[in-house]
C-alpha cells in the first residue's frame with residue numbers, strides 16, 4: 225500500500241480538508257533565498273510549505289506560491305503563532321500580520337508554535353484561531369510541540385465551547401524520527417484522526433553516520449536522508465524536510481519509488497527519546 229504514496233497524495237484532517245503528505249520546511253531559510261527555494265520545491269513536485277511567523281520568511285514563501293502557476297487549491301501553506309506570543313491578542317496579531325505579509329486569500333493551516341504562556345493564554349490563542357476559521361481566513365488549525373497533557377487541556381476546552389469542525393484540532397507538529405518516535409503522542413492523536421507532522425525528519429543532519437542508517441541506505445541504493453523520509457511516510461507522518469540546496473530539494477522528494485520492508489522498519493524502531501533540538505512537549509506551566 226505504501227508504494228502507492230505519491231508526493232501529492234493527501235491525508236484527511238478532522239477539519240474536513242486534506243493535507244499533502246510531504247511538506248517543504250523553511251526554518252532558518254534566509255528570507256532572501258526562500259522564494260527561489262520554495263519555487264524550486266514546487267517545480268520538483270512539493271505541494272506544501274511549512275513556515276512560521278518566527279521564521280521571518282512568510283512573505284517570500286507566499287510569493288513563490290502565488291507565482292507558481294499552480295491552482296491555489298493544489299497548494300498548501302502552513303504558518304504558526306510565535307512561541308512567545310501565545311495568547312488571544314498574540315494570535316490575533318500573528319494572523320493579521322500573516323495576511324499583510326503574504327497577500328494570501330486564506331491560510332490552509334495555522335498552528336500554535338508551542339504550548340507556552342500558561343493555560344489561559346494557550347486557550348485564548350486557540351479561540352483566536354477558531355475565530356480565524358469562522359471568518360473564513362483559515363481552513364484548518366492545529367498545534368505544535370503539544371504533549372498529551374496540553375492536548376487534553378485543549379480537547380476539554382473545545383468540548384466545553386461546543387465547537388464543531390471549526391474548533392477541531394487537525395494537526396500536531398512535533399519532532400519525529402526513529403530516535404524520537406513518540407508513541408504516546410502519536411497514539412493520542414491517531415485515536416482522534418489528528419494528523420502528525422514530522423519536524424526535523426532528517427534529524428537536522430546530525431546522524432548521517434549512524435550505522436543502521438548507512439546500512440539501510442546501502443541496501444536500497446539510497447541516501448540516509450531518503451531512508452529517513454521513507455520511514456516517516458511509512459509511519460503515516462507528514463515529513464517536512466528542510467534544505468537550502470537545490471539538488472537536495474530534488475533528492476529529498478525522490479522517495480516515492482522505493483519502500484522499506486518490515487525488517488528495515490523494525491531496525492529503525494530504536495525506542496529512543498533523543499531530541500535533536502528543543503522539546504516543549506514536556507513543559508509544565
Ligand SMILES: NC(=O)c1ccc[n+]([C@@H]2O[C@H](COP(=O)([O-])OP(=O)(O)OC[C@H]3O[C@@H](n4cnc5c(N)ncnc54)[C@H](OP(=O)(O)O)[C@@H]3O)[C@@H](O)[C@H]2O)c1
Nearest residue numbers: 249250251274423424425426427428429449465466467468
Ligand atoms: N514546530 C517546530 O517547533 C519546528 C521545529 C523545527 C523544525 N520545524 C519544521 O520542520 C522543518 C524541518 O526541520 P529542521 O529544519 O529542524 O531539520 P531537518 O529537515 O531534519 O534537517 C535539515 C538539515 O538537514 C540538511 N539536509 C537536508 N537535506 C539533506 C540531504 N538530502 N542530505 C544531507 N543533509 C541534508 C540541511 O542542510 P542544507 O539546508 O544545507 O541542505 C539541514 O542542515 C523546518 O524547516 C520547519 O519547517 C518545526
